[in-house]
Amino acid sequence: KAGVTQTPRYLIKTRGQQVTLSCSPISGHRSVSWYQQTPGQGLQFLFEYFSETQRNKGNFPGRFSGRQFSNSRSEMNVSTLELGDSALYLCASSLLMRTALLGTETQYFGPGTRLLVL
Amino acid sequence: SQQGEEDPQALSIQEGENATMNCSYKTSINNLQWYRQNSGRGLVHLILIRSNEREKHSGRLRVTLDTSKKSSSLLITASRAADTASYFCATARFGGSEKLVFGKGTKLTVNP
Numbered sequence: 001k002a003g004v005t006q007t008p009r010y011l012i013k014t015r016g017q018q019v020t021l022s023c024s025p026i027s028g029h030r031s032v033s034w035y036q037q038t039p040g041q042g043l044q045f046l047f048e049y050f051s052e053t054q055r056n057k058g059n060f061p062g063r064f065s066g067r068q069f070s071n072s073r074s075e076m077n078v079s080t081l082e083l084g085d086s087a088l089y090l091c092a093s094s095l096l097m098r099t100a101l102l103g104t105e106t107q108y109f110g111p112g113t114r115l116l117v118l
Numbered sequence: 119s120q121q122g123e124e125d126p127q128a129l130s131i132q133e134g135e136n137a138t139m140n141c142s143y144k145t146s147i148n149n150l151q152w153y154r155q156n157s158g159r160g161l162v163h164l165i166l167i168r169s170n171e172r173e174k175h176s177g178r179l180r181v182t183l184d185t186s187k188k189s190s191s192l193l194i195t196a197s198r199a200a201d202t203a204s205y206f207c208a209t210a211r212f213g214g215s216e217k218l219v220f221g222k223g224t225k226l227t228v229n230p
Contacts, residue, residue, distance in 0.1 A: 004160075033217065043206065043220035056217050088158060092218075106151070107218060109161040 002027065004093050004110035012116045018079040021113045025072050025093030031055075032074040033107065034066060037088040046089075049074055081117045088112045124207060124224040132229050137194045139224040141207030142187075148210050150183055151218065152192050154203045161206065164192075199230045 005024045013019050025032050034046040045058040049068035066076040072093075078085055092107040125140045143150070149168045153161040167174045167183045167190065174181045180193040194201055204225045208218040 035218075035220075042222045043208075045217045045219065048217055058217075090160060092161075106163050106166055108163060109153075111160040112158075114158070 004091060004108055006089075006091050006110040006113050008113060009111065010114050010116075012118065013081050014118050015081055015083060017081050018077060019081060019115060020075055020077045021089055021091075021115075023074045023076075023091030023093075023110060025074070025091075026108055029093035029095055029108070030072050031094045031105075032068055032072065033092045033094075034074070034076050035090045035092065036060075037090060037112070038084075038086070043090070046076065078115075083117050086115060086117045088114050124205070124221040126224060127222070128225045128227075130227040130229065131197060133197060133199055135197055135228075137197050137201070137226055137228070139192045139205050139207075139226070141190045141192070141221055143190075143207075143209045143219075143221075144188065145209075145211065147185075150181075150190050151208045151210065152179075152181060152190075153206045153208060153220075155206065155223070156203045164205075194226075197226075197228045199228050202226060202228045 007022045031050045033048040035043050036046055037043045046060055047054055047066050048056040052068045063079045068074045090109050090112045092109045094105040094107045123142050131137055147169055149166055151166045152164040154164055155161050165176050165179055165181050167181050169185055178195045183190045204223040206220050206223045208220045210218055
């Protein structure tokens, strides 16, 4: 079974531009989460989607948005890029078969998209 | 905000030695997971331990969880140069969210 794939792998943008990153989860996985990793802040949760609905959102400005399609593929968009948005953006998918009470499943991460904002 | 705090921040050992990394967290959890990351790449899931478990093994990995102290440890036995990576603990809470809260990680270097 193919793992989580993310495209593009590397991206260079300039301040003020916008960017769209894509994530394809493992086949059959319905939950997709996004994380930002920087040397200063570490790994921080951006948002989580399940069945095309955003279920949870981290503490990021509105410039960060995302969506999920009916095939569970997800995209995240960052508008009006700032230098501080330079980071590794990681996507993770999970099966999410359990009920809400039982908590999270193991999450499988993609290789990430490294974004550099100049 | 970071939930888990790994200790030490960096660890350098010789091949064949054991490596122990610790993680502390602040709030009640559903489970705690350990991940490995090689050189800025994606995270690889190592092991998940639920809040009602105290110890779990997977190959050369041994994880313990002490919910009374809000801490966990990851032991890698008979380390190899290929174990060189950053190791992160991540906590998951009850409530149906897949959100993981990560610590800042321990950078492990295994010297051949």
